Amino acid sequence: MPPTTGRKLVTALDVGSSKVSALIAEPDEGGALRILGTGQRESHGVKRGFVADMERTEATIREAVEQAERIAGTNIDDVYVGFSAGGLVSTVASVEVEIGGRRIEMHDIDDLLGAGRNSINPESRMILHALPALYTLDGLTGVKKPLGLHANRLAVDIHVIAAEPSPVRNLDLCVRSAHLGVEAIVASPVAAGKACLSEEERELGVALVELGAGVTNVSVFAGGMLVGLKSLAMGGIDITDDIAATFGTRRVEAERMKCFYGSAMTSPRDNHDMIDIAPIAGVEDGAEAIRITRAQLIAVIRQRLDHLMGEIAAALKDFGFTGPFGRQVVLTGGGSELKGMADYAQGVLGRAVRIGRPKMPGLPEAHSGPAFATLAGLAQFAASGELDLRTIATPETTVRKSDGGSLVQRMISVFRTNY
Structure with a gap:
């Protein structure tokens, strides 16, 4: 592959608890980004946003970046890395x-x-x-x-x-061990806000809730800048684990059930729709398949969501995000893709809620959803040249x-x- 000599490229790297994704883009003279390549791998070695296994995380980073390089037809040297762990x-x-x-x-x-x-x-x-x-x-x-x-x-x-030093240094070391330079480590709420929020929303006042796999970040923007931030050590993985534990199935099966049949809202049909569950031991080992109603699945999901949304509401109250101005909430991150999530959050929080998707022309369809808001925002942050x-x-x-x-x-x- 040709080197990047003479070309001004920006590379974003989002290292999350469920996936590691990379994006290579080339800014034009007007600052707009042309997407050259993207890469994604299932995350290994990252828990709750923290690096827990250096070797596995390094290998996953290398694979995701190499995939993006192959698609872009070029090699990159430096990356902007997203940091989503708690302690921000x-x-x-x-x-x-x-x-x-x-x-x-x-x-x-x-x-x-x-x-x-x-x-x-x-x-x-x-x-x-x-x-x-x-x-x-x-x-x-x-x-x-x-x-x-x-x-x-x-x-x-x-x-x-600011963040606790050790998790930041561990992430930096993983990226450098994958033979990549680190241009900057960017807080995930800063990147996601740049990708999902309009300038007017940031001026008037808006809450951004990133529902990640292992971490939920609650941030408040007002007057054009981020003025409040809290990290909650819970996310979509907890819902998956609740489903797996309740119905005695594997995590991969629980994740499939959550994505295909799960919802944050209930309906009259839920008691009649049946779901077949593969037991954790496997049918080939003599275990019998389980059948549950969709209502039973949603009940498990709602129990975890009620707790999580209560923590989000408490964080917003602590920030003073109340009264006639604290009305707009934007949900992003992979957890926001759960069916009915915006309507559910709107009912619980009593505020207007929308799903935040990255606003970047040219993003591949597979990377255009709210789960990739941080990735797109990292590229936009890199190209913006903010002081x-x-x-x-x-x-x-x-x-x-x-x-x-x-x-x-x-x-x-x-x-x-x-x-």
Whole structure:
């Protein structure tokens, strides 16, 4: 295969609990991505988003990337890697400098951002993102482009996402052991938000719930940035395991039942539709096949979903995502593909719910569903060239941190006041 010399390519790598997927794309002059190749393998060695078996994870990564390379007809060297394990924390820091009433020049903005970079306290965590969002001029919040304006004081809100160091280092080591360079490790909610949410949704206020196989990430966007994040150590795998344990069948059979017959909503026909289950011992070993009603299957699914949705509702309440503004919820991830999931979540949460699919032209049909939102978002993040304060270092100043609960209403207020 030809090398990538002279071509600007971006490669996304999503290492999840159920699958490892890769995507190679080429940005055009306008920033749009042309998909060159994709690859996917069943995940081995990853549990709840954490690397549990280094060798098996490395082998799966290599296979997924090699498949994408074969389809793209090229070799890649560096990847943007998604991180979806628990332990992610999100804060917003405000940094301010004196301008003295003159026009704001580029070096003023550079000094402000550099000060913000040095003022971030990771508190023993590893910073994945430090992204500048909205500027404030003399108390006027929500300014996007302060260059050339006059002000006495210039401030900026910085969106910081950090993670526990060990899981990040383990993931980084697995990717590098597969002979790939790591351009950046990107928090899954950042990538999924870029793929599924419109700019207006992120401004007005929206909750993004990623229903993954082993982890569910609940994040809240307002004022254009992510202002609240919580990881729940449960997901679609738990539903599969509940089905397998309840009806005494293998996990692969339980997963098939969930996908083909499962639903989050009930119907009058459920008591009449029958499902044949292969026993865990196998019919060839003398075990008898089992028949259950679809209603029995849905009852098991609903029991786990009720618990999970209760945790999601509690997280949204902790973030202050309530009242007339906390109305929009977007579900993404493989778990959102369960039949009736949006209607079920809407009834439980009491909010408008839609399924978030990646908005990227040219995605193969097999990779265009919500299960691949993070993968598509990683490629979009890579091509966007977003400014990250981790690469800047200049003088220190004071940083003011706010807690996530009040931030939601504050950022929504910023948008409504200034736009």
